[in-house]
Amino acid sequence: MTKHKRTVFYVSDRTGITAETLGHSLLTQFDGIEWEKINVPFLDDIAKAHRLVERINHAAKLDGYRPLVFSTLLKPDILEVIRQANCRVYDFFETFISSIEEELHQPFVRIAGRSHGLQYHLKYFKRIAAINYVLAHDDGVNPKNFTEADIILVGVSRTGKTPTCLYLALQYGIAAANYPLTQDDMPKMQLPKILEPIKDKLFGLTLSASQLHLIRQERRPNSQYAALTQCQREIQWQESLFQLFDIPYLDTTNISIEEISATILDRRGLKRQLYG
Amino acid sequence: MTKHKRTVFYVSDRTGITAETLGHSLLTQFDGIEWEKINVPFLDDIAKAHRLVERINHAAKLDGYRPLVFSTLLKPDILEVIRQANCRVYDFFETFISSIEEELHQPFVRIAGRSHGLQYHLKYFKRIAAINYVLAHDDGVNPKNFTEADIILVGVSRTGKTPTCLYLALQYGIAAANYPLTQDDMPKMQLPKILEPIKDKLFGLTLSASQLHLIRQERRPNSQYAALTQCQREIQWQESLFQLFDIPYLDTTNISIEEISATILDRRGLKRQLYG
Incomplete structure (x- = not known):
């Protein structure tokens, strides 16, 4: 058509x-x-x-x-x-x-800008604090402060952790950290030590190996890092890890950042507060 | 009541x-x-x-x-x-x-998730690229790439440049950079040299001195940086600079990040493409 x-x-x-x-x-x-x-x-x-x-x-x-x-x-x-x-x-x-x-049983006030405007100002500090928290705790930085996080996203490289954290902060004022799972962790079926005490805040992001391959190709074409077999190994490993340690996780292959964020809040029982 | x-x-x-x-x-x-x-x-x-x-x-x-x-x-x-x-x-x-x-003259498809779901996947790369662009060009970093920006926000410290850039990237896929105006620039009424060739992409953020004072107090209480007189000087100086160099700017004192972003796109004639 x-x-x-x-x-x-x-x-x-x-x-x-x-x-x-x-x-x-x-x-x-x-x-x-x-x-x-x-x-x-x-x-x-x-x-x-x-x-x-x-x-x-x-x-x-x-x-x-x-x-x-x-x-x-x-x-x-x-x-x-x-x-x-x-x-x-x-x-x-x-x-x-x-x-x-x-x-x-009452008339509406007919004042423009109520939904995105003035009253949000009061929440400005919380929202900005959440954004600053994300920027200061991206990609495993400053993990000693992870106890202050509302949620900590985990996954191998390029599973969408950073954009999702930013969206959670901007849209919902959620203090979201993220921690990368890396090659070094792979030989053993263990969580990185630093995550053990905060296991209850973890949420895993996964996706299809072929999609991860495409995304990594954009970043480093034809590298070992982007190879499909490498992506398959990492995805299989991390999903086994999530299951073994009872970490909730989500396959993001066909869904948007909005849906990923709403799902995480729902599954983790976090209160949504709309800013946008 | x-x-x-x-x-x-x-x-x-x-x-x-x-x-x-x-x-x-x-x-x-x-x-x-x-x-x-x-x-x-x-x-x-x-x-x-x-x-x-x-x-x-x-x-x-x-x-x-x-x-x-x-x-x-x-x-x-x-x-x-x-x-x-x-x-x-x-x-x-x-x-x-x-x-x-x-x-x-046609029936609707009745498929859930159309507005935030599947079809956004196609735009995923552009959106992620915009976020990566913001993170790599925050606070004046890598200004040699500023020619690739869709927009460059300027203003003194704590005028909301970073949150606005992130919102523009996440919500609209806009590659937004930002460059801080600093104390060092103040003695002279000149734009930082690096911004001169890209003057047409600049957009200034300003706010009331008393609001800036409040925000800076949160960050460094009772510092010279946060003093009301200092905030007044910096705001007066930057607004004069914006006027002198004909840089469009916006007073963000009472408006939300959503409104700031929509206003910038509107005033700069940038195409809005909704992602969220």
Whole structure:
């Protein structure tokens, strides 16, 4: 099936992150369309709204289909202007808010930026502290401080430990350390000594040997380190180790950093606190 | 006004990030309620759904109010079970999908994990490359590679350069470098030499002197570095520098990393590509 092109606009008073996240999760449920995605954050006055109407109408003409507009606009007058364009508008607040007002028996405050803005400031220190913790405890550095970690990811090189730690810190304020399993550990079926007292914080990351091979090839092409047989040996060894020491672990071959992070928090019973 | 407590459940077949984003952005529009937030990711069988019904009913009894449930469940039979609980369900797909089906003239695929899952795998390399770029070019390291950056954040110590770079990489796959402005640069109104040829990629971060003072106090209490007068001098100097050299900059005093990042992309005309 050849794909046809359509345009989607993510429109917001503020960052547009919510509009984009929600629209994206709906549109990924439809195949066969190539979406041109246009972010329109900080749409906060009528003049800008009129310029957007022109852009939307232009896209409609080019595509031969009217664009979709996902909106989290809080100002009804701006939303009214957008509705004059040749498009289909899905507004998240309008859709849900009156039924939530009814449920909570109170009106909503209609203040933009509440979900990503001001009140997060209060959590700024915790979040920054978590990021600093990750940067100071990446790749097995400063293991004497590992007792302060919320979670410690373990795995052989290039299993995604660092990106996952950073995501956990940025998105959830989790102090995540990571410790690499290396060739030197392989002859014996033992955990590195330094990890034994903190075994309960460990979580293993694994993936298919062929995927690990691809990732390592990017880093050091045609090295012994990247060889498929080497990757197979390391993956088999680490998975046996995880099983032997009863360390929970996750195969990340086909899942994103978001899913890896959510799974780790769920399996380790860590409280999720959304920042983003 | 004293706050009353209510419970909200974020329920999903997969990570629950979309359900949480939606619910969070709606509930922050209501004051006076203290929300107990419960994430229920990976709700993928009927037995789990029945256990959740018990949890919901228990919370309803404790709170004296029925809980809210924000859901992105794709399996109608599981959603049906949840609806038997004493709660108000807001299901994201149910609410929007049929009207989008109608607009696109095609049915949705009803496959869980589309928004955070599989297809992100294809972008994995770009995202990881961006993170590696940030880690290798933090705090002015390796400036000879700055020509490869999508953006270079500048500012005095503790203006949020590193967390913002990490967020730009993780969330948007942007290769972001950062370069600290230091005491040594202050006597003269000049950009550090190394930044001159790449002036067009610079973006300044600033904040109120009193906020900078607070942040630096956390790091080195009662130091000259953290003194309010020192913070005032550095902030005044860097803002004059940004103006003199026509470097766009942002006051981050009251905004979150999400808003800082979205603003930078918008002002620098960088394409946003959502990963999370």
